Amino acid sequence: MFGTDRTVATRIALAAFGGLGGLCLYILIEIVDDDVISGRAFLVTSIFLGWFFGLALGTVGPLPMRKALIAGLMVAVPVATLVTLASYRFETIDDFLESFPLFAALLCLFALPGPxxxxxxxxxxxxxxxxxxxxxWQAVVRISAAFVFQGVFWALLLLSSALLGLVGLDFIEDLFELDGAVPVLSGIVVGLAIAVANELSDYVSPSLVLRLLRLLLPVLAVVVAIFVAALPLRGLSGLFGNLSAAATLMGMSFVGLTLISVTLDRDAEEEAGSGTLRLSVQVMALLLAVIGLLACYAVWLRVDQYGWTPARLAAMAGAVIAALYGLAYAAAIVLRGAWSQRIRQINVAMALITVAIAALWLTPLLNPERISSNHQIARFERGEITAEALDLWTIRNDWGRAGTAAIARLSDPAHPRAGDLEPRLALLDSAASAYEFQSAVPPESLAADIETLRGMLAVTGEADALPEAFFQSVGAGRISYWIAGCERSTPGGNPGCVAVIADFLTTSPGLEVFVITMQTSRSIGVNTHGSANAGFRELRPNSLPQPIYTGLPPEVIDRIRSGAFVIGAPGINALRVRGVEIFAVP
Incomplete structure (x- = not known):
């Protein structure tokens, strides 16, 4: 049966189609490398080809080749169009592709339309x-088998190349080096594997996997029930307040609805007949409503504290989908009667709703960067947050053109809070990185911190005071770190900090500074700075025979403060040759 001309022709056709997809990918990459097309054109073309070839290969078998090609086009064209629209939210494609919610939306638009x-x-x-x-579920089996086969194929090819290389035969290795060989071969193998999986569709069934997954539902129902029962005892404030809690709840929601769907199967004839499993479905369906609403609440707590961001909008979209599933499932159970059939219809409706939300994410109707920028600016203008708390760097650099436009509005001298924003906007223009912007402190605060540190930091060695240029060079973040160390007490009752000034690097001009501070009650930290032009640059400290990172005791600070130290060459010899010193560190 599997050796007929028609079967062979189908295998050749799908292998060729897969190889064509790999060839298109290779050509596209080569064109970009040669600067023939822009990054945006590359992105849109990649999306179109990926969705066209991916959906066509994913639907062929159940559909004849002609209809599978139509299916690929029916999704590839609108998705590529939506991505084109969404990409103009950012000046560059690299910035656009850094958005994780984008990939979540694209995944939905790839996986859900196929059936x-x-x-x-x-x-x-x-x-x-x-x-x-x-x-x-047949598609899951077909595609999984195809990619497992591809992995085995490449493992076999690599092993074969290594084996033949032992006797001096390198033709397989030469094959790898041919332009386009890897993507074309990968496409051929995937197409061939899908063809064979389609031939054996009556034998390759997801039934075993589905039956095994059913067994997990009672376990999950018990775990979620314990969680919900513990909420009144623990309270909500200790559990929520960050997106990781919401992500955990959403993850459990989607696992739960998957296991419920698997247990109810395709129809009443195939659904689980076990009383335990049916009870687990009903309990889990009711619990999904609880954890879905809790996921929404967890996200809202962050929004209420810090406002909307693209990540929080994406999290809320996921939480709302989870809550809608849960509430609809719970309603189906409460209404009794044909509750299992109602859940099946809910799955169809919710899949379409999820596709619609994913598509809207790529349209101007749901522009997360614009919504987030406007909301953050509105919070500032209402006086809910200070100028220092407004994350201007993220708005301008991470939220695309909408963020740039929002900063432009704030930069208008006529803005009612222009005076509050002027120092922050000036810093935004001068800062070279997000860290530099976010760690900066106002000049008056920095001056106060420097005076605080001068009052606690003992200075010894070849000078008894540190120059102002030293403090300006190290920055506000390091000064705050040293003040925290100084505020700890050593075993001798001294402030937990000391600075030693000496010519530690005899081959370099100027003096060096060691600043030693308490990190914990049992360990110290050492920062080393050397003269550089009119300021100081950071060096890397070390120690013998015990490395600093192993935790030198704070008693070291007391000894240095009392003068119980010597400055000299370390107790090691070096091999000197042609101006290079080679030495061993234990």
């Missing part, structure tokens, strides 16, 4: 749950 396309183009039944369920 609907298959059932719609083949049967004309877009909303038939049994067919959608079958095609979704």
């Amino acid at each position: 609907f396309l298959i059932t719609g183009l083949r049967d004309g039944l877009i909303f038939d749950y049994a067919s959608l369920f079958d095609e979704a």
